[in-house]
Amino acid sequence: MWGLWELAATPFKKCLLSWKLNIPENIPLLKVRIDSFKKYNYCGKFKRSDYFTMEDYMLRAMTKDGQIRIYAAVTTNTVAYAKKVHDLFPTPAVALGRTLTAAAMMSGTLKSEKSTITIQIKGDGPLGGILAVTDARSNVRGYVHNPYLDMPLNDKGKFDIAGAVGKGYLDVITDLGLKEPYIGRVKLVSGEIAEDITYYYAVSEQTPTVTSLGVLVDRNGDIVNSGGIFIQLMPGCSEEDISWLEKCVEKMPPITKMLAPDRTLENILDEVLPGKELVYLDTRPVRFKCTCSRERMERNLLSLGIKDLEEIAADNKETELVCHFCRSKYVFSPSEIREIFERAKQEKNTEGNEQVKE
Template sequence: MTDYIVRATAANNQIRAFAATTRELVEYARTIHNTSPVATAALGRLLTAGTMMGVMMKGEKDILTLQIKGSGPIGGIIVTANSKGAVKGYVHNPNVILPANQYGKFDVAGAIGAGMLTVIKDLGLKEPYVGQIELISGEIAEDLTYYFASSEQVPSSVALGVLMNKDNTVRHAGGFILQLLPQAEEEVIVKLEERIGQLEGITGLLDKGMTPEMILEHLIGDMGMEIMEKYPTAFECNCSKERVESAVVSVGKKEIQEMIDDNEPIEVNCHFCNKHYIFTVDELKNLLARADR
């Protein structure tokens, strides 16, 4: 299991914690989307957050979507995850090139700009849960920390990191989410705040080769931490020609007829995994018969 998430509790169930290592899946996303370094960092952070937030859901068919829309050159990022550790995502403009920020790090905030973060949870109910906040920094981890506090009323600390090699491949990726549960005592709150305040940054821990278990041990190991579960995580897309056929059918008879009149095969691209699906003119004629408008 190369990429995985651990779930833990500490301080007699007053703290719940998740930590993940996601180098493989972030590198895979970089490869299929051909992302620039700053786009890799932005997408990698949101993929890492998405996979940890996905396993927080309990239902087998629950789906989480994280959507960032910003004024910066990256345009936006969309990540979808399920409760089993599968995650997928893409950025609107994967070729963004920006100089490093004042700390010598990827300028993810500059790439995203001002905008909104939307969290959608499809839990199999009539309507999905939708939470939305204005981005407070565009650095993603800080924005999610604010989201948890304001939309879910769960005091949290989110840390996300992506480190690159000189050849622009992914060296390390991962992160953690620590959350205080409603019964948390003041002493535990103060201790956790102090511990997080002393942290040198998640990228420093990742660069030391620390595993998710080691990261949580470093943060809350002296607070009665207990590892509860370990989940594999991977970049997985559930697209198929059948799903794409349904999407083509949904555009309507007029548009499909225009495609047929062009007398050329069409190519449909999946945004999430960059797979290409070809439909011949004869296949389009079959889809036209299925279209209802």
């Protein structure tokens, strides 16, 4: 139960031409496979006791000749936790799961501990939008704007992620801790997420990429498994490597069909990329981890400004703030709100005095 999508010729060939590779016109473009399953597909192959038995992790690998780079991740527990935290309906769960998985694999490109990557999908569909963030340790978090979206299956009997997302833009924001983050933006080519990630890499980073993202949901709406694979051609790769990879992709099963309690990502990559010696560089655990705290929520209140804080303090009621990423609730008493209000006034007075001195 998978679909094939052919990467737009112009950006893909621009990538190849930029590396001065003479690709004949008759060589087919790399295709990207994305998993989009019926609600009830394959659920009979899994026993309840098999769920969540594999720890989530991300793997970085490369062919021995250095021509092809691979990122792979199993994210079953992470996506199941996100579904539980946000009380997601199946379609939003699949959409967020794919995006969190992509973020987890993108974390493999980060080197600094303080670096982050944010994937933001803004569409005009009923889902409203998706946000996922990862740090260099593959700690991910995210949310969708409409967690209770109940979408019918599409005409192929699959989750209608494209219909839920609609038309819009994909932003990838890379914050390396410098003055300004790097922001790459592309139009959504389908809204299915995997295809859009592939298009982003082709256009914004000039890196031809095969993207497989999958989230399998059973008849009860539970997450059976979730994972993904990025396969990227490096600059200067040969026509032989391109031809070999195309053949591998044509035979590659959906990622959710390959994930099983007794199989590792290494097993899966050895299967889908036969004939090449792979060098496994490192692995790291993937987990859903939020960075919210009471102190951060206090800073959010301070950022509201004097006028808004004064109005909140005048209500003399408890104020509850809810984290978008993990739904944690932070309650501030009337006295705490007044203290924050007084602190905001003091900070403003201090800033005013400093400006006068200047």
